[in-house]
Amino acid sequence: MLGALRADRPRLRDGLAILLPFGLYLRTLAPTIYNLDSAELSTAAATGGILRATGYPLYLTLGWLWTRLPIGDVGYRMNLLSAVSGAATILLADRILRRLRVGPLASAGALGLLAVAPAFWSMSVVAEVYTLQTLLMAGLILALLRWAEAPLAPGRAAGLGLLLGLALCHHAATALLLPGLGVFVAVAAPEALRRPRLWAAGVLGLAIGLTPLVYLPLRYAAAPAFNYAGAFDAAGRFQPVDLSRPAGILWLMSGRSFAGQMFGYGPTATLTELWRLLVQLNRAFLGVGLGPGLLGAVLLYRRHRPIGLLLGLFFAANGLFFAAYRVVDKATMYLPVYLVWALWAGLGYQALLDWVAGRQDRGAEPAPGLEAGQARAAAVRGRPGSSWPRAGNLLGAGLLVAVLAGLRLTWPLADRSGDVSARLRGERLLAAAEPNALVLGWWDTVPVLQYLQLVEGRRPDILAINRFLIPSEALDALLRRELGRRPIYVDSVPGSLAGAVAVSQADLFLRLRPAPPPRQGRSR
Structure with a gap:
């Protein structure tokens, strides 16, 4: 060996x-x-x-x-x-x-x-x-x-730009690599920075690499059934971010919806x-890779x-x-x-x-x-x-x-070779839901339901909403609006509805119904 x-x-x-x-x-x-x-x-x-x-x-x-x-x-x-x-x-x-x-x-x-x-x-x-x-x-x-x-070959500069564009189109965290990339170019071949032809080749490659960005406005125009770039309103209607405009694409690609979590620690x-x-890192490399890694870096x-x-x-x-x-x-x-x-x-x-x-x-x-x-x-x-x-x-x-x-x-x-739990859970939830139901849940429930609905064509009568995509005020208003009008299932009851709904266990979900009116005391 x-x-x-x-x-x-x-x-x-x-x-x-x-x-x-x-x-x-x-x-x-x-x-x-x-x-x-x-x-x-x-x-x-x-x-x-x-x-x-x-x-x-x-x-x-x-x-x-x-x-x-x-x-x-x-x-x-x-x-x-x-x-x-x-x-x-x-x-x-x-x-x-x-x-x-x-x-x-x-x-x-x-x-x-x-x-x-x-x-x-x-x-x-x-x-x-x-x-x-x-x-x-x-x-x-x-x-x-x-x-x-x-470093003075335009073809290699174009190839580098192409890969950078593709990487940026895949994950915006690629922007974190730009300082290292710039320093490498400046130190390894500073003369290349003074060649307009190389800049042109690199920019051309970058532009080609960024072409997957057209996916966003094209699919936005098609109004896809699955869209997580936006939010639901109090009527249960999805309000998508406008991806036909550069500002909307920049909002999505920059992760601005998670801005509150960025630099969230002191x-x-x-x-x-x-x-x-x-x-x-020490655990991942079993302790034996930590010292050699430091040595290799130096x-x-x-x-x-x-x-x-x-x-x-x-x-x-x-x-x-x-x-x-x-x-x-x-x-x-x-x-x-x-x-x-x-x-x-x-x-x-x-x-x-x-x-x-x-x-x-x-x-x-x-x-x-x-x-x-x-x-x-x-x-x-x-x-x-x-x-x-x-x-x-x-x-x-x-x-x-x-x-x-x-x-x-x-x-x-x-090892996930025997893990079919997500599919079984989703199928069980769909089977338990009444016709025309409204289902609200978090990441462990709704995405799987939507997969079964949109990819495999099951239970199109159900409206499944990921609670990540609906503000708490809109969620409260939607539930109050739909109570008594259609079956409602949630994974947990919003605190604002405590006392306003009757809750019963429905397999893996909670079934919500309007709370019964308070009993009147008997007069003497």
């Missing part, structure tokens, strides 16, 4: 880098629609709908095409998109490490831990936006390294969140400063922003931070392997793409097995054992 990993064969390495994680994610993939955001994403993609902030037009465009695959149901297909994106992220990350002179064993140790990290694995087996985000980020890093090989609380991020900055600054600023911008983001589900939002740490860990592992083997660190040589004339073959140079001392074998084996330990520990947490 160690011998195979020492032999740096590019095609074999590529195959293992994508097939091993893909096989793992496919084996543990959710078999159908999953809950919460997954149901929202799957429904919007399949029906040409519109999502809440930050819109994700590239994901929706790609997802609409992906849902046409003739395999499984729509929920399974969108889960599969996450698996492919997660595995492709590992492949591109390995190619980045290969350019940075990291051998296959060190890369397998670092990226193996990334692949089995709880947050990364769990987002690779259900429909989510995060693994496509890391895939585009890894592609952007590779494009930057390739651009640095020939300095002390933010430091606490940063400490939690460090603890989370070595990269000292020996390849442009790349060191690039990854350091990527890490800092994402880490600081999401540490200060006041939401409860941000653990998975740190996946770009995980990706950078895995790259650093790979560099650190390689330095340790070289040190144990008594060799000069590979990182002391210039990285391909930053020195003109470097032969690409040198980046994938094999290492003769005869020169490895026993300590090197033990260290190499330890890296693989850590990955296997992570696999064993995370499997029960990330």
